[in-house]
Amino acid sequence: MLGSGIIRGMIETGRNFVGSYFVKDRLTTVQYPEEKLAPQENARTIPFLVYDGDDAAAGLRCTACTICEQECPPKCIYIIKDKAKKPDFVGKMQLFPAVFDIDISVCMSCGICAEVCPFESIKMDQVFTLSSDTRFGSLLLHKEQLAKSNDYFRKIHPTDATAIDAERAETKSKAEAKARAAAAAPAAPAVPAAPTKAVTP
Amino acid sequence: MSNLDQVFVTLLHWVVGLVPASLQPWVSTLVIILAIMTVFGTCFALTTILERKILGRMQNRYGPNRVGPCGLFQPVADGIKMLTKEDIVPFSSDQVVHFLAPLVLTIPIWLAFAVIPFGRNMTAIDLNAGLLFFFAIGSASELAVFMAGWAGQNKYSLLGAMRAVAQMISYEVPLVLAAVPVVMLAGSLSLNDIVQAQSGYIAGGLPRWNVLTPWGLAAFIMFLIAATAESNRSPFDLPEGESEIIAGYLTEYSGFKYALFFLGEYMGLFAITSLAVTLFLGGWHAPLPVLEWLPSWFWFGLKFSALIFGFIWIRATLPRLRLDQMLSLAWKFLVPLALLNLLAAAVWHWSGQCRLFPGSMAVRWLVCAAILVFPGIRLGRSLNGLSATPRQYRYAK
Amino acid sequence: MPSDITFYLLAALTLAGAVAAMSLRNIVHCVLCAAGAFAGLAGIYLQLNAEFVGVAQLLVYVGAVAILLVFTILLTHGADVKLGSALISSGWKTGLAISALVLVCLVVPVLTSPGLRHEAASGVVAPMMQKIGEQLMGQCVLPLETTGLLLTAALLGAVVIAMNDKTAAGPKTGVPPNHEAGKEPGLR
Numbered sequence A: 001m002l003g004s005g006i007i008r009g010m011i012e013t014g015r016n017f018v019g020s021y022f023v024k025d026r027l028t029t030v031q032y033p034e035e036k037l038a039p040q041e042n043a044r045t046i047p048f049l050v051y052d053g054d055d056a057a058a059g060l061r062c063t064a065c066t067i068c069e070q071e072c073p074p075k076c077i078y079i080i081k082d083k084a085k086k087p088d089f090v091g092k093m094q095l096f097p098a099v100f101d102i103d104i105s106v107c108m109s110c111g112i113c114a115e116v117c118p119f120e121s122i123k124m125d126q127v128f129t130l131s132s133d134t135r136f137g138s139l140l141l142h143k144e145q146l147a148k149s150n151d152y153f154r155k156i157h158p159t160d161a162t163a164i165d166a167e168r169a170e171t172k173s174k175a176e177a178k179a180r181a182a183a184a185a186p187a188a189p190a191v192p193a194a195p196t197k198a199v200t201p
Numbered sequence B: 001m002s003n004l005d006q007v008f009v010t011l012l013h014w015v016v017g018l019v020p021a022s023l024q025p026w027v028s029t030l031v032i033i034l035a036i037m038t039v040f041g042t043c044f045a046l047t048t049i050l051e052r053k054i055l056g057r058m059q060n061r062y063g064p065n066r067v068g069p070c071g072l073f074q075p076v077a078d079g080i081k082m083l084t085k086e087d088i089v090p091f092s093s094d095q096v097v098h099f100l101a102p103l104v105l106t107i108p109i110w111l112a113f114a115v116i117p118f119g120r121n122m123t124a125i126d127l128n129a130g131l132l133f134f135f136a137i138g139s140a141s142e143l144a145v146f147m148a149g150w151a152g153q154n155k156y157s158l159l160g161a162m163r164a165v166a167q168m169i170s171y172e173v174p175l176v177l178a179a180v181p182v183v184m185l186a187g188s189l190s191l192n193d194i195v196q197a198q199s200g201y202i203a204g205g206l207p208r209w210n211v212l213t214p215w216g217l218a219a220f221i222m223f224l225i226a227a228t229a230e231s232n233r234s235p236f237d238l239p240e241g242e243s244e245i246i247a248g249y250l251t252e253y254s255g256f257k258y259a260l261f262f263l264g265e266y267m268g269l270f271a272i273t274s275l276a277v278t279l280f281l282g283g284w285h286a287p288l289p290v291l292e293w294l295p296s297w298f299w300f301g302l303k304f305s306a307l308i309f310g311f312i313w314i315r316a317t318l319p320r321l322r323l324d325q326m327l328s329l330a331w332k333f334l335v336p337l338a339l340l341n342l343l344a345a346a347v348w349h350w351s352g353q354c355r356l357f358p359g360s361m362a363v364r365w366l367v368c369a370a371i372l373v374f375p376g377i378r379l380g381r382s383l384n385g386l387s388a389t390p391r392q393y394r395y396a397k
Numbered sequence C: 001m002p003s004d005i006t007f008y009l010l011a012a013l014t015l016a017g018a019v020a021a022m023s024l025r026n027i028v029h030c031v032l033c034a035a036g037a038f039a040g041l042a043g044i045y046l047q048l049n050a051e052f053v054g055v056a057q058l059l060v061y062v063g064a065v066a067i068l069l070v071f072t073i074l075l076t077h078g079a080d081v082k083l084g085s086a087l088i089s090s091g092w093k094t095g096l097a098i099s100a101l102v103l104v105c106l107v108v109p110v111l112t113s114p115g116l117r118h119e120a121a122s123g124v125v126a127p128m129m130q131k132i133g134e135q136l137m138g139q140c141v142l143p144l145e146t147t148g149l150l151l152t153a154a155l156l157g158a159v160v161i162a163m164n165d166k167t168a169a170g171p172k173t174g175v176p177p178n179h180e181a182g183k184e185p186g187l188r
Helices: A004-022 A068-069 A111-117 A150-158 A158-186 A195-198 B007-019 B020-059 B074-084 B095-115 B130-151 B155-186 B189-199 B216-229 B258-281 B296-317 B323-352 B360-383 C002-023 C029-046 C051-077 C092-111 C128-137 C143-169
Strands: A047-051 A077-087 A095-102 A123-124 A148-150
Touching: A004 B296, A047 A150, A068 A077, A111 A123, A148 A150, A150 A158, B007 B020, B020 B074, B020 B095, B020 B258, B020 B296, B074 B258, B095 B130, B095 B258, B095 C029, B130 B155, B130 B189, B130 B258, B130 C029, B130 C051, B155 B189, B155 B216, B155 B258, B155 B323, B155 C051, B189 B258, B216 B258, B216 B296, B216 B323, B216 B360, B258 B296, B323 B360, B360 C143, C002 C029, C029 C051, C029 C092, C051 C128, C128 C143
Parallel strands: A047 A148
Antiparallel strands: A047 A123, A077 A095
């Protein structure tokens, strides 16, 4: 029929119009900034440093091995090791950074630093409201600004965080078992002392 | 309730009575001008925001909803933006013509509101040739489109202007031809008389509006199509197609002059819609006898708003027509159909004067509809490139 | 008298438009001033209460003839042609004589016509529309139909000329789909 296409089109748009008031699912607009979409789990913007527990200084996982500084393609990480040492989650004394700066105007969000870190201490964050209104300085983040807790890490990357936490818990329990075994072993007769020493890794 | 109906007329008389007799015609004219400009100016502002919101809802999204409650102050923001933009006039453009074009567009369209009956006794000027005046004024604004395109002195604006003028003069023919049966049956060119001829009710229920007759319905649809094309609205907005010819004849305009063009276009739309309401939808008459207690200007406003909503709905639905499709629609479909409509209206009028047998109304309807529908379908099919007869296959059985 | 003032204004507009249409250098400006002169003339008709003529003048001259002039100029590249350097041509004395003769031929019959002798009864504005319609369809139906025939002939001539151009260039579109056997009618 002549004009049937127009009529069908108008029915469709009419249905859209009326439906948009009653069926809320039709309007898929996310009215930023009042409503925000949660980022995907593997979204990444800039790196951050993970610390365990509540104290950012004591629980910082980073041991200043500078692998991330060397692997970073645009060289945006700057690390200065501290002279002292602090214990890590197993109890072993490790170095820690005195200065850990990332220039986020240079960072290109490649995630290589997070991939290569052997201590699971630098991970990719998801914040994107990073623009500043001062010309110098605000885009250079220091260790205090970069350090965020493990709870935060678990919130933004649940899969990774739970896996890492499980692994660290296992390592910790093995280390504790070994420590208890080492503490219990000297109570045994001192004759086989040399072979036991050679066996411990 | 005639007090509410005539409230504006009594208000006008009171204001005019406040001044001495020698100034009274001037003050009366001035008050009417101010009233029309205020009402239709507000209408323009409301239409810009409501169009965007309705288009949004039809496209499953919100319209503008940041400025003011539900975004209703958006026209204020738009106005401030338009006024504070730099008025760039290109160095090589024709300065005088560039300046005059928005004025030549807007002023005749404001003049066109002078002859429309907005309610009972609410026509600004009751001309004997009111309808003809309206069409004459509308055709004067086409020159402004050409002036705007010419003033840019570049190929794109000129091309856009030529296409716009070609479109507008092509669609003036069906516009006027669609209005001619109305004049034929009302017996007068005066818009007040045309509204008066649509008063009263048939068989106690149905109003005597022109749209409820076969020729009236066809003429109404043709008038609306031609009106959409005359106001350069989607789906006929090729002249100002933003994605195709930059802005066509509006390329060299910015700031307040662009706002004037915008205003002129919407005012043209309002004027033609008011005319459509007057000619076909019975003007300010109520649809049913029980509803006559509502004021006449309210009915006018309601029908007007319904038609504007219809225009916005069509804009949300249909894609843009190409120029050759537009022109073939005008010349090959609308003009023959409008001429046939004249015949149908004449048959209706003649057969109305000889009521012979009961059920003659149905016969009249059938005959007039047949005059319109069958040629209409043939013309429409030929327009699509479809053959007038069903498709003949050469090799398939 | 206010009507005198409006008459002088409209007459000034008409004359200024006509003079500008003759003497401006840019031909598109000339056309626009001519449109202004037409509008002034329409105003004069309206002031004389000749509603139909005034409005028809607007509709036909400003709305159609001016646009026709514009199209003609643009399609024949008249806008590119530089007008001659002298504003007043060399044969201006002959031109003045001929235009004076034409003026006399127009003005004398108008001034001596019997129609001007009767002072029209002002205040009674008869419904002119119906009278004009009745006259057109009654007494003047022969000139009306002849004019219609003339216009149709002109239209057909224009179509024939345009079609000749098209067939000279080669048929591209316009062939009815019935004749395109084997081609899908939907494609254009």
